Amino acid sequence: MTDATVEMxxxxxxxxxxxxxxxxxxxxxxxxxxxxxxxxxxxIGSVDLLIGLIGHGGVESEILxxxxxxxxxxAKLRTALILPGVGTAHDPPTAERDAPAFQQALVIRAPxxxxxxxxxxxxxxxxxxxxxxxxxxxxxxxxxxxxLDAVVAPILQEGYDCVLxxxxxxxxxxxxxxxxxxxxxxxxxxxxxRQPQGCAxxxxxxxxxxxxxxxxxxxxxxxxxxxxxSTAAALAGEYRLAQPVFSDGIxxxxxxxxxxxxxFVSIMQTVFAIMQAFGMAWKHKRIVSPVAVKAPxxxxxxxxxxxxxxxxxxACRSGILGYTSDLRQILTPASYLxxxxxxxxxxxxFSLPAVAWxxxxxxxxxxxxxxxxxxxxxxxxxxPLYLGRAASFLLETAGLSxxxxxxxxxxxxxxxxxxxxxxxxxxx
Numbered sequence: 001m002t003d004a005t006v007e008m009x010x011x012x013x014x015x016x017x018x019x020x021x022x023x024x025x026x027x028x029x030x031x032x033x034x035x036x037x038x039x040x041x042x043x044i045g046s047v048d049l050l051i052g053l054i055g056h057g058g059v060e061s062e063i064l065x066x067x068x069x070x071x072x073x074x075a076k077l078r079t080a081l082i083l084p085g086v087g088t089a090h091d092p093p094t095a096e097r098d099a100p101a102f103q104q105a106l107v108i109r110a111p112x113x114x115x116x117x118x119x120x121x122x123x124x125x126x127x128x129x130x131x132x133x134x135x136x137x138x139x140x141x142x143x144x145x146x147x148l149d150a151v152v153a154p155i156l157q158e159g160y161d162c163v164l165x166x167x168x169x170x171x172x173x174x175x176x177x178x179x180x181x182x183x184x185x186x187x188x189x190x191x192x193x194r195q196p197q198g199c200a201x202x203x204x205x206x207x208x209x210x211x212x213x214x215x216x217x218x219x220x221x222x223x224x225x226x227x228x229x230s231t232a233a234a235l236a237g238e239y240r241l242a243q244p245v246f247s248d249g250i251x252x253x254x255x256x257x258x259x260x261x262x263x264f265v266s267i268m269q270t271v272f273a274i275m276q277a278f279g280m281a282w283k284h285k286r287i288v289s290p291v292a293v294k295a296p297x298x299x300x301x302x303x304x305x306x307x308x309x310x311x312x313x314x315a316c317r318s319g320i321l322g323y324t325s326d327l328r329q330i331l332t333p334a335s336y337l338x339x340x341x342x343x344x345x346x347x348x349x350f351s352l353p354a355v356a357w358x359x360x361x362x363x364x365x366x367x368x369x370x371x372x373x374x375x376x377x378x379x380x381x382x383x384p385l386y387l388g389r390a391a392s393f394l395l396e397t398a399g400l401s402x403x404x405x406x407x408x409x410x411x412x413x414x415x416x417x418x419x420x421x422x423x424x425x426x427x428x
Contacts, residue, residue, distance in 0.1 A: 041127040048077040049152060050130040052121030054137065054226065063136065066148045074152060080128055082121050118226055125208045132156050133208050135226050136200045150244035151202035154294060160242045162234035163202035163294075164227055166195040167246050171307055172260050175390045176267070181228075183354075183413035184361060187420050188275065189235035190285035193243060196235075197267070201227040207239055225267065232274040236281035244294040264386065265379045272368040272379075283424050288417060312391035313350050317343040319384020326381045330367040335360050342388060352385070352392040354412040355419065360385055362423045369428060 051063060067079055118135070125133040132155040134148065147165055154160040169177055177195055185196040203211070211233045234241055275282070320327065320343050328336060338356035345351075364382050368375060393412075397405045 038127060041124060044080075044128060046078070046129040047080045048131050048156070049079045050082070050121065050125045050128060050133045051079065051148075052082040052117065052124075052133065052135045054117040054121065054135060063148065066145070069145070070149050070152065074149065074156065077152075077156075080124065080130070082117065082124060122208060122212050125203075125205070126212060129205065130208070131205055133203045133205075134200060135203070135230075137198075137225055137227065147200070147244070147246065150246075150294060151200065154242045154244075154292075155202050155204050158242075159204075159240065160202075160292070161204040161207040161239035162231055162241045164193070164195065164198045164231055164241070164243050165200055165246060166198065166243045169195070172264075172390070175307070175393065176264070176386070178409050179357070179389050179393050179412070180361070180386065181267075181271070182409065183358070183416040184271070185232075185235070186288060186413045187358075187416040187423075188278075188282040188285070189232070190282075190288050191235050191241065191291050192288055193231070193235070193241065193291045194245075195243065196228065196231055197225055198227045201230055203230060204239075207234055210237065210239075225270065228267065228270050229274060232278060236278040240292075242292040242294050261380070261383050264383050268364075268379050268382060269375065272365055275365055276369055279427060283427060286420075306394065307390065309391050309394050310347060312387045312394070313347055316384045316388035316391060319381075319387065323381040323384065326373060326377055329372055330378060330381060331360065331363045335363050339385060339388065350388075350391060350395065352388045354389075354415045357385075357389045357392075358416045358419050359422070362419070362426065365423070366426050 051067070053063065064081070067081070068075065070077070121133065121135055124130075132152055134151055151163045151165060154163045168174075177197060181196050182194060186192055207230070211230050231241070233239075320339055327339070331339075335356065339352065339360070342350065342352070360382075364378060367373065367378050393408075397408050400408065
């Protein structure tokens with residue numbers, strides 16, 4: 001195969017992952033690939049693997065170097081690579097320069113600031129009839145040498161639909177998964193997926209075509225991290241999931257920063273939108289079943305960075321005082337009592353137990369659904385309570401071994417699952 005570069009012009013219209021995704025009457029706008037682009041993709045034909053880099057994370061060279069290092073049984077894959085366009089912080093390799101190393105690769109270059117790269121990747125995957133599609137989020141800061149093989153092989157060789165790598169998480173990234181995303185996802189969908197959000201995700205052609213259609217693509221569900229909402233679509237349907245486990249650390253966010261607050265709000269918007277979009281599916285799931293765990297081999301463990309507990313506690317206290325009026329409208333009286341005393345507590349007695357935390361999340365999910373307050377007021381008010389639960393979790397697990405800490409995380413998840421009927425009864 002000869003390498004080629006397809007320059008993608010501006011999409012017609014917008015999509016939910018772009019700014020201003022809705023028409024004046026509130027309907028979701030739909031993107032349409034220009035005819036000349038669709039025609040060019042049709043000329044290309046089909047590919048085995050499509051890799052989409054949807055941001056500016058600087059991992060282009062890492063992924064390109066790994067395409068030809070896949071295990072021998074996958075080395076001859078016909079591969080398409082979607083790279084960020086010219087003018088970004090990291091100019092993509094040209095097709096001509098990479099041709100000697102990537103005789104199997106088609107490079108598709110897109111002006112990423114003008115279109116939704118997620119939309120481009122999904123539509124290209126559909127048009128090229130890709131057997132597997134791997135999408136890498138822009139926040140990725142490092143990937144192990146075997147991650148691509150571990151994501152692709154289960155889809156092409158074992159028939160899995162969704163493969164989400166599990167990495168050692170640092171700082172808030174790990175705390176958010178341990179205290180919120182993992183227990184909430186397990187409770188909702190009845191699957192023991194230890195990391196429901198990652199920096200990359202692998203999709204089968206069957207799942208890729210599912211998430212191109214409503215209710216996933218229309219609305220705010222797809223506006224957050226792709227791994228989160230594509231995995232939710234798999235969990236809500238009859239799709240096979242696998243999670244390769246790495247001990248490598250990927251990314252870090254050790255501080256209680258303004259940037260992290262913005263990321264938290266975006267993630268929770270996606271989480272609550274997922275709950276609305278797939279309500280008919282998760283309301284009926286009761287039994288927790290395992291997700292296949294794939295171990296690609298030994299890797300090098302990283303040192304996890306832990307946020308300062310005292311900073312978390314102080315930020316929680318300040319946030320509760322700042323959002324008192326909104327919290328009184330969002331929380332049930334019992335939930336409000338569980339946090340009302342925290343601003344006046346001392347550090348030694350500070351505690352936001354898992355059961356109270358689960359019910360607080362239920363309150364916020366219901367408030368987001370019924371909209372007693374605008375979402376731009378609901379979501380930020382949850383952030384200081386998350387910090388409080390993160391601090392409480394760190395205090396509860398201080399000094400524990402990794403195994404004991406993991407047991408505490410799973411015990412917390414069981415607390416969520418035991419309370420599910422309370423949420424189902426309140427859900428419209």
